[in-house]
Amino acid sequence: MTREPVAxxxxxxxxxxxxxxxxxxxxxxxxxxxxxxxxxxxxWADVDAVVIGxxxxxxxxxxMPELYLADALGAVGKPLMRVHTxxxxxxxxxxxxxxxxxxxVRETVLTVAFEKQSESNAMWGLSLPVPFQQPLLxxxxxxxxxxxxxxxxxxGAPATVGTLVAYKDRRNALxxxxxxxxxxDITLERVQESPMLxxxxxxxxxxPSSDGACxxxxxxxxxxARAPHPPxxxxxxxxRSEPTLFAGKDxxxxxxxxxxxxxxxxxxxxxxxxxxxxxAELYVPFSWYEPMWLENLGFAxxxxxxxxxxxxxxxxxxxxxxxxxxxxxxxxxIGASGMLRFAEAALQVRxxxxxxxxxxxxxxxxxxxxxxxxxxxxxLVGSEAPDG
Amino acid sequence: MRxxxxxxxxxxxxxxxxxxxxxxxxTEMLLPVxxxxxxxxxxxxxxxxxxxxxxxxxxxGRPFSFTLAxxxxxxxxxxxxxxxxxxxxxxxxxxxVELLTGATDTALxxxxxxxxxxDLDAVLTRQLDPYCTAPLWPGPADLAALxxxxxxxxxxxxxxxxxxxxxxxxxxxxxxxxxxxxxRVPMGPRRAGPLRTGDCPPVSDGAAAVxxxxxxxxxxxxxxxxxxRGLDHRIDPQGLGLRDLTEASxxxxxxxxxxxFDAPVDTAEIHAPFTAxxxxxxxxxxxxxxxxxxxxxxxxxxxxVMVAGxxxxxxxxxxIHRGESRRALAHATSGPCLQQNLVGVLEGEGx
Numbered sequence: 122m123t124r125e126p127v128a129x130x131x132x133x134x135x136x137x138x139x140x141x142x143x144x145x146x147x148x149x150x151x152x153x154x155x156x157x158x159x160x161x162x163x164x165w166a167d168v169d170a171v172v173i174g175x176x177x178x179x180x181x182x183x184x185m186p187e188l189y190l191a192d193a194l195g196a197v198g199k200p201l202m203r204v205h206t207x208x209x210x211x212x213x214x215x216x217x218x219x220x221x222x223x224x225x226v227r228e229t230v231l232t233v234a235f236e237k238q239s240e241s242n243a244m245w246g247l248s249l250p251v252p253f254q255q256p257l258l259x260x261x262x263x264x265x266x267x268x269x270x271x272x273x274x275x276x277g278a279p280a281t282v283g284t285l286v287a288y289k290d291r292r293n294a295l296x297x298x299x300x301x302x303x304x305x306d307i308t309l310e311r312v313q314e315s316p317m318l319x320x321x322x323x324x325x326x327x328x329p330s331s332d333g334a335c336x337x338x339x340x341x342x343x344x345x346a347r348a349p350h351p352p353x354x355x356x357x358x359x360x361r362s363e364p365t366l367f368a369g370k371d372x373x374x375x376x377x378x379x380x381x382x383x384x385x386x387x388x389x390x391x392x393x394x395x396x397x398x399x400x401a402e403l404y405v406p407f408s409w410y411e412p413m414w415l416e417n418l419g420f421a422x423x424x425x426x427x428x429x430x431x432x433x434x435x436x437x438x439x440x441x442x443x444x445x446x447x448x449x450x451x452x453x454x455i456g457a458s459g460m461l462r463f464a465e466a467a468l469q470v471r472x473x474x475x476x477x478x479x480x481x482x483x484x485x486x487x488x489x490x491x492x493x494x495x496x497x498x499x500x501l502v503g504s505e506a507p508d509g
Numbered sequence: 510m511r512x513x514x515x516x517x518x519x520x521x522x523x524x525x526x527x528x529x530x531x532x533x534x535x536t537e538m539l540l541p542v543x544x545x546x547x548x549x550x551x552x553x554x555x556x557x558x559x560x561x562x563x564x565x566x567x568x569x570g571r572p573f574s575f576t577l578a579x580x581x582x583x584x585x586x587x588x589x590x591x592x593x594x595x596x597x598x599x600x601x602x603x604x605x606v607e608l609l610t611g612a613t614d615t616a617l618x619x620x621x622x623x624x625x626x627x628d629l630d631a632v633l634t635r636q637l638d639p640y641c642t643a644p645l646w647p648g649p650a651d652l653a654a655l656x657x658x659x660x661x662x663x664x665x666x667x668x669x670x671x672x673x674x675x676x677x678x679x680x681x682x683x684x685x686x687x688x689x690x691x692x693r694v695p696m697g698p699r700r701a702g703p704l705r706t707g708d709c710p711p712v713s714d715g716a717a718a719v720x721x722x723x724x725x726x727x728x729x730x731x732x733x734x735x736x737x738r739g740l741d742h743r744i745d746p747q748g749l750g751l752r753d754l755t756e757a758s759x760x761x762x763x764x765x766x767x768x769x770f771d772a773p774v775d776t777a778e779i780h781a782p783f784t785a786x787x788x789x790x791x792x793x794x795x796x797x798x799x800x801x802x803x804x805x806x807x808x809x810x811x812x813x814v815m816v817a818g819x820x821x822x823x824x825x826x827x828x829i830h831r832g833e834s835r836r837a838l839a840h841a842t843s844g845p846c847l848q849q850n851l852v853g854v855l856e857g858e859g860x
C-alpha cells in the first residue's frame with residue numbers, strides 16, 4: 122500500500138499583535154485561511170475537510186470554539202476536526218491534516234491554528250490552580266527556567282548565549298512583516314540589560330503573548346500539479362509524547378524529542394541533519410531552547426549546542442539558519458506557534474519567505490513542542506517530491 | 510469511499526458510569542479501563558503503534574487536563590500520540606486514518622469525562638458563539654427543548670412518543686451493567702419547554718477505551734473483529750437560526766459518505782442525549798422499526814460527556830464481537846442540537 126505524497130500548496134498567516142482588537146475570533150482565523158487559499162488560488166469550495174488546532178480553550182474562554190467557527194471556516198457540510206496537544210498543537214494539527222491526504226481519505230485539506238490570547242491572560246491560563254500545582258510556578262517561564270539552568274550547569278555554557286539567540290531572532294523578525302515584535306532599536310546590550318524574569322531568562326529572552334493564526338492548504342500529487350506556485354513536499358512527519366513528570370525524566374533533552382526527530386529523519390532519509398537540512402524553524406519560546414534543541418534534534422552533539430549558536434552558524438547568513446522568521450521569541454499565538462514553524466519551513470523550501478528567505482533552501486525542519494517538554498511534533502519538508 | 514485498508518475495532522472497555530466520581534482523578538478512572546482493553550487484545554502498555562484520546566479542559570476545569578491522563582497510558586518509552594478536544598469518537602477517527610496510512614497496525618483510543626466536576630449545564634453554554642449566544646447562557650436542555658418543540662410543531666412527534674423513547678432506552682439499559690439510569694425512570698416535571706427530566710440525559714462521569722487493529726493483526730487479536738467499512742463526519746452551522754432543527758443534515762451526510770445506506774444494518778448505537786434527538790436521528794439515519802436501536806440504553810441511560818460517542822462505537826463493536834450483530838451503525842454527536850455528527854459502519858465476517 123502506497124501513501125499519497127503530501128504537498129503544501131497554500132500558506133497564510135495573520136498580522137500578529139498583542140491584541141487584534143480589530144477582529145473577532147472568526148475574523149482572525151479567516152484572515153489566515155483566506156490568505157492560504159489565495160496563495161493556492163483555491164476557494165472554500167475546493168476544500169474537502171478542515172482540521173483546526175489551538176491550545177487550551179481557557180485562553181479565549183470558549184469551549185471547543187471550532188463548533189462556533191464551523192461556518193466562518195467554510196466547514197459547513199464538511200468534516201471539521203479539532204486537535205489539542207498543548208504547545209505542539211500547531212504542528213500536530215498540520216500532521217493530522219497531512220495524514221488525511223496521505224491516507225487518501227481527503228484530497229485537499231485546509232488546516233488552521235490560532236490563539237487570541239488577548240481575550241484572557243495567558244500566563245494565568247497556563248498556571249494550574251492549587252492543588253494541582255504550587256502557586257509560585259507562574260506561567261511557562263517558571264516551569265522551564267530550572268531546565269535551562271540545568272542545561273547551563275551540564276554544559277558549562279557562558280551565561281550570554283541566550284541573549285545571542287534573542288538578539289538574532291528579534292533582528293530576523295524585522296524582516297518578517299507578519300511578526301508581532303518589530304524592535305527596530307534592538308541592540309545586544311539592551312537584551313543583556315533587560316530585567317531578569319525567571320533566572321536565567323531575561324525579559325528580552327522571552328516570547329511575547331500574541332493574537333494570531335496560521336493556515337495551510339495540503340493536497341496530493343494531483344492538487345500539487347495544479348498549484349500556481351511551487352509546493353513544499355512533506356518528506357517526513359511524526360509526533361511523540363512522554364509523561365510530564367517521572368523519575369529519570371531528562372527535561373534538558375527529552376527522549377520524546379530525540380525519538381520524534383529520529384522518526385522524521387528515517388522517513389526523510391536524513392542521516393546527517395547538520396549537513397542535509399538547510400534551515401530549521403524550532404519552537405524556541407525562551408532563548409536558551411535554541412542550543413538545547415540543537416542537541417536534542419541531532420544538529421550538535423551533547424553539550425555542543427551552545428557552541429553552534431555562539432559561532433553564528435544559526436544566524437540568517439550562517440550555514441544552519443535557525444528561525445529566520447523571528448521564531449516564537451518574536452511571535453507567539455500559542456496554539457498557532459507550532460503551525461507557524463511548520464509553515465515557515467514550507468515557505469523556505471518554496472522560495473517564498475521574502476526578506477527572510479534562506480538562499481537555496483531545499484530541505485527544512487519544522488518543530489514544535491508542548492506541555493512539560495513532553496509533546497513533540499515535527500515535519501521535514503523539501504522542494505522536491507519525495508521518492509516513490 | 511473505498512477504504513484502502515481493512516481496520517477493525519478489536520477491543521472495548523468502559524467504566525460503570527456514575528453521577529459523581531469525586532474521589533478519583535481522570536487518570537484513576539481510566540487506568541482500569543485501559544488495562545482491561547489491553548488485556549483483552551493482548552497488548553502491553555505502550556505497545557500500540559498509535560494512541561489518541563478525546564477530552565475537554567472545560568469539563569476538567571483546568572488547562573492541559575489530558576496531559577495527566579497520559580500517566581495512565583504508560584508513555585515510556587515515548588509513544589506516538591495525539592489528542593482531540595472532542596468526543597473520543599473523533600479520536601477513533603484520527604486513529605483510523607493513521608492506520609489507513611499504513612504507518613502502524615494497532616491503535617489505542619480512549620476518552621474520559623467527569624461531567625460532575627462543575628455545573629454541566631453552565632459549562633456547556635461556553636460552547637456557543639461567544640459574541641451572540643453564550644452571553645445568554647442557554648444550557649443544553651434549553652436548546653434541545655427548542656429543537657423538540659420544533660419537531661412537535663412540525664407534527665413529527667409528540668410527548669407520548671418522546672416518553673416511549675425514554676422508557677425504551679432505560680428498559681434496555683437493564684441489561685447493561687455499565688449504565689447509570691436503568692429500568693423505570695419517571696418522566697418527572699417539565700425541565701424546559703416540552704422536555705421533562707425524563708427526556709434528558711443523566712449527568713455522568715465515565716471513561717472508555719477501544720483498540721483498533723488492521724488486517725491479520727485484527728484477526729489475531731479478536732475472534733470476530735468489527736471491521737470499519739466506512740467512517741465519516743460532518744458539521745452544520747452552529748447558529749440555531751441557520752439550520753432546520755428538525756433535521757440532522759450533517760448526520761445524514763456523514764451516513765451517506767460512510768456508506769450506511771448501501772446495505773441495511775441490523776443494529777444502531779446512536780448518540781442522542783435527548784429523546785427528541787433520537788426521533789430526528791432515526792429519520793436522518795433511516796433506521797426503521799426492524800433495526801435494534803441502542804440496545805445499551807444509549808446516552809439517555811449514561812452520558813459521560815466526551816465519552817458517550819466513543820461508547821456508542823464500542824457498544825456496536827461489542828455486539829459484533831459477540832455475534833449479536835452482522836452490520837451495525839455507530840453514531841456520535843457534538844455541539845448543541847446535533848450540530849456535528851460522526852457515523853461509522855461496522856461489520857462482522859460470516860453470518
